[in-house]
Amino acid sequence: MELELRHLKTVRAIAEAGSLTRAATALGLAQPALSAQLKRIERALGGALFERGRHGVRATALGELVLERTRIVLPAVTELQQEAARFARTPRRTADRFRLGGTHGPLLGALVDRLADVAPDAQVTTCTSWSERELAGLLVEGRLDFALVGVCGSAAPPGDERLVWREIAVDPVFVMFADGHPLARGGVVDLAELAGEQWACVPGDGCFGDCFGAACARAGFTPRRMYETDTASLVHLVQVGRAVGLCRATFPATPGITTRPLAGTPLTWRHLLGWHPATQRPETAATVLALARGAHAGAAARSDGYADWLAGQDGAASHGPFHNAVQRAG
Template sequence: MELELRHLRTVRAIADAGSLTRAATALGLAQPALSAQLKRIERALGGALFERGRHGVRATALGELVLERTRVVLPAVTELQREAARFARTPRRTADRFRLGGTHGPLLGALVDRLADVAPDAQVTTCTSWSERELADLLVEGRIDFALVGVCGSAAPPGAEHLVWREIATDPVFVMVPDGHPLARRREVELTELADEEWACVPGDGCFGDCFSAACARAGFTPRRMYETDTASLAHLVQVGRAVGLCRATFPATPGITTRPLSGTPLTWRHLLGWHPAARQPDTAATVLALARGAHAGAAARSDSYADWLAARGAPPFHNAAQRVV
C-alpha cells in the first residue's frame, strides 16, 4: 500500500482524539474499520504508531516522527490547494479588471471613481461586507483583487500571514451629535460629557467595540446602550436624537448632524488596502494604493471638522502621516 494524504490525516485524527473510539466518531467510521486502516498504515510505515492502553492511545517513537512530519506536510498541502484555487480564479489579464472589496463607507466609491479616470476601459466590480475577515478570505481565495478595510488603533490586519497590507491613512474617531445638541458648538468633546447618552456605530468583527468600552471605562462610565446598524440608520438615529454616533473623521457632511473630535483622541481608525502578493504586479498595486490615498485625502478635504482638528495640532492639511507596511 502506498501512503496517501488521507492516511496522514487519519494518524493525525487518532493522535488528536487520544483514542480510536473518539477518532472513529470524528471521522465518521466504525471503530473496527478504523483499526483495520491503522494496521495497514502501520504496515506501510514499518512499525506501530500507537501504543494502546486503558486510557486511550499514545504515540510510539515512530508515531511521533510521523506526527511531526504531518505538522509540516498537511498545512503545506492545504496551502497549495488554496493557492491553486486562487490562481485558477484570478483573471490572467489583470490590468483589464479590478475586483474591489470593501467595508461600507465613502472611500470605496471614491476609489472606484478614481480608477475609472485612470483606467477608463477596465472593468471594475465591487463586493462589500461588514466583516474584515471575510474580505481577507476573499483575497486569499482569489475572488477579489484588492480589499479596502479598516482596523481599530494598532490592531493587526486580518490574514496578515498570507496578504500584503499597506496603510492608507489613520483617522481619529469623532462623535456625531444632532445639530441642536448642546455639545455641537464645542470644538472638542470630553468622553465623560457623553456618559448619559445612548450610542450608535456600524458593525464589524474587529476590536473596536472592546476598545470603545475600554475608553469609556477609563473615563469612568459604562455605555448605556450601543446600536450597531448600517450607515443610513446610524445617521437617522443621530438626527432624531436617539443616540450619538461614532464615526471616522472623514465621515461626509450630513444634514442635521455635527461631527466633533473627542478630547485626547481616545480612539483611532486605520484605513488599509490589502492584496495577495502573487496576484498583482507591484506597479498595479502601487497605483491602486496611490488612488486610495488620494480618495482618503479627498474625503478629508470635505470635512471642516477634520480640517479644524488638524490645524489645531499644527499638521499640514489632510496630512497622511502613516503610510507604512503593516
C-alpha cells in the same frame, strides 16, 4: 543653445573617459565633432568645463559643479522615465478587471471613481461586507483583487499572513450629534461628558467595540446602550436624537448632523488596502494604493471639521499617526 539631457550625458562621458579621444570613441563620434559640441556646451554654461593636458582632461571648478548636478539629474530622469512607463503600462496590461472589496465608508466609491479615470476601459466590480475577515478570505481565495478595510488603533490587519496590507491613512474617531444637541455647538468634546448618552455605530468583527469600552471605562462610565446598525440607520438614529454616533473624521457632511472630535483622541481608525502578492503585479498594487490614498486625501479635504481639527494640532500631528493625513489634506 538650451542645455539638454544629452549634453549632460556628453559631459559625464568625457569626465569618465578622461580624454576627448576616448570619450569620442565611447560615444561613437569623431573627435572634432565632440570637441565642437563641448565648446557649444561650455558657451551655454558660461565657461570651460575641462582643462586639457598631456594626460587627458581634468574638470575645472565649473566642470565639477556641473558633474555634481549631473550625478543627481540623470538618475532622477531615468527613474522618472521608468516610473512613467510602468504607470502607463498598468491599465493596459493588468487593469482589464478590478474586483474591489470594502467595508462601510466613502473610500470605496472614491477609489472606483479614480480607477475609472486612469483605466476607463477596465471592468470594475465591488463587494461590500461588514466583516474585515470575510474580505480577507475573499482575497486569499482569489475572488477579490483588492480590499479596503479598517482596523482599530494599532490592531493587526485581518486574515492570512500571505496577504499584503499597506496603510492608506489614520483617522481620529469623531462623535456625531444631531444639530440640536447641546454639545454640537462646541469644539472638542470630553468623552466623560457623554456618560449619559446612548450610542450608535456600524458593526465589525475587529476590536473597536472593546477599545471603545475601554476608553469609556477610563473616562469613568459604562455605555448605556450601543446600537450596531448600517450607516443609513445610524444616521437616522443620530438625526432624531436617539443616539450619538461614532465615525471616522472623514465621514462626509450630512444634513442635520454635526461631528466633533474627542479630547485626547482616545480612538483611532487605520485605513488599509490589502491584496495577495501572487495575483497582483507590484506596479498595479502601487497604482491602486496611490489612488486609495488620493481618495482619502480628497475626503479629508472635504471635511471642514477634520481640517479644523488638524489645524488645531499646532504641528504636533506632524510627528504622530496623522502625519499622512496632514500632508494630504494640506
